[in-house]
Amino acid sequence: MLKGKTIIVGVTGGIAAYKTAMLVSRLKAWGADVWVVMTAAATKLIGPLTFRTLTGNPVVYDLFSQEDIHTPVPHISLADRADLVIIAPCTANMIGKLANGLADDPLSTIVMACQAPKIIAPAMNCNMWRNPLVQGNVGKLKALNWECIGPVEGKLACGVEDIGRMAEPEEILERTLALIGSKQDLKGKHILITAGGTQETIDPVRFIANRSSGKMGYAIAANARERGAEVTLISANVDLPAPLDLKPIKVATADQMLASVEAALQKADVVVMAAAVADYKYHAAKSKIKKSNQKLKLALTPTSDILQRVTSATGRAGKTIVGFALETDNLIANARKKLKEKDLDLIVANDPTTFGSDSAKVVLINKLGKQRPLPRASKSVVAREILNAIL
Template identity: 45%
Template structure:
């Protein structure tokens, strides 16, 4: 990170004191850190503290123009390779989401073209407020990144999610951001995500608990790493990551066709979707009535998308699969990798708390043909996605 230019915005919450550690750690790594504080933030920590740690002047007042050669908020906006807001209060998140620039921090944010990462910190009920969550959703859709708040004892006395992520976690995210910024530059990446849905009649279907969160996180991380990403997704309620081309499908056969249509042009294929293994042999045009005590439904196998990719993939293509297991994880995962021609497989035990479907976290181990490559502890899927994309980038480049 030596020589990188980072602007850190500090808004008015008790967690503002943690910003001192973030500024210090980044400065020690050779980063050129510039700090902007809201007037409220100065009630919790002094500008002099941040100036001493960053070795640069701290900006607070939009109209306090110290250098007549530049307009300060434009100069700072242009300066940034990355813009961090830590802590980000509900107030400042709302302002950013609605394009309000009424102080030095929000005005500079409106002018910057740098990537922005927001680190929320607030009371748990404020964080869960639908308005705040809608603002966060809007900012995600606009391409801004988030480092999720932690759970624990809050300054207000409540216990729950809302604590600012620890400075070490934020600095580690920044390191991964710059490390992974170009590991897939110029590469075309195909990712499948979510479940497939196999209808029985107009109102009933067979599916699974996949939320698509892991696949969507991988798509976002791959795009951040410079890849041209195509995301083929089953039915999920997730926004499309920035700079990602999305193709929506429903049934396994539709996903197979979509995959085969684009497969030849891809450099990396990541099959994270939970595709239905079976479908009803007969699909009824009208709703089945509850007329009997028992109903027998005959199922037939769906197309095996992973196997078809394994058969067709070119020597230069890297094929990464997923294995969701409940027992003998390594045995089943490695057998699947061999059977379906994968280069890497990401395996997890979905019966373990924090590693199953629908959660925001995961616990995985990556295997190749020689055995275990790396085990990742429980972490947010967004963070894990960045780690996996970095590993894939290394493998793709022969590291």
């Protein structure tokens, strides 16, 4: 939801600065490009290296240092690029500076130059927070449409239970998603996605496989999740990191994939069968088949047709079923045949150059026969278009 967004996270000298490490890591997990700017006081409480490691970006804490930041005026270029500024924790001192237009450290200078929306998460001792000067300064920032999240009540660093704790990172993340996150047009939908290629055992050391990498299915799962869908991802022999906060259900064979699909089918609104499923399986030998000079014949039996099972299942009505066709010859004619025979709502036709690649050139054909060729594009762009077509 935050892919393509640049967020400046300002860290000031409050004891809650350790919580900002969690906030930064959550913003990264949602795809944001995060730049941390620290005050000198903040660097006494948490090391810049922590943020550098979590964000993968240099940390700005010295306005006059050119180290690591390869632009002539970093505070202006960063300010121009930002989609959002979050200052967490925000000290009484920083609130005072910002409300009164001071710019004498990297953070207040960058914020002064930045036109993006701003969130502060104040954290301080309860008496500091209640101080009319602090309240007046917070009021000034709110009047300029700055958002103030917290502080909340709880145990403070000084030992008392009162107001002053920094809001939890999750609350700040939620507000961030609401402010600048991508649209949630799949919220409330449950999407079942299969990805990868099944493997059929021949003997304890060999199997029949195919060249599917799982990249397409994983890209669809990631995009669906970003757009708010609940996703069940059934993954066959995929060697990729799990998409954002998803735990793929791992299967190896076509039979295992069928069982997992049937178990998840009932609650799905949309089924996207992106996996390459073996058409044939072997009655696996218990011991390794020994080498000989004779011809080896393996009698293969057809696997269950998972798509057919899905489209003929009771409860299919109301579900959108999407299949993939990969053909070496007569791509469109074969894809159209499969669309009809399997009673699909949409078919994604692609050729074998798609296997393992980061890009794909596909043609989308819907139930009404409408055909839409897409130019070659990254699998994440193709995934977005497939989900748009489903919508």
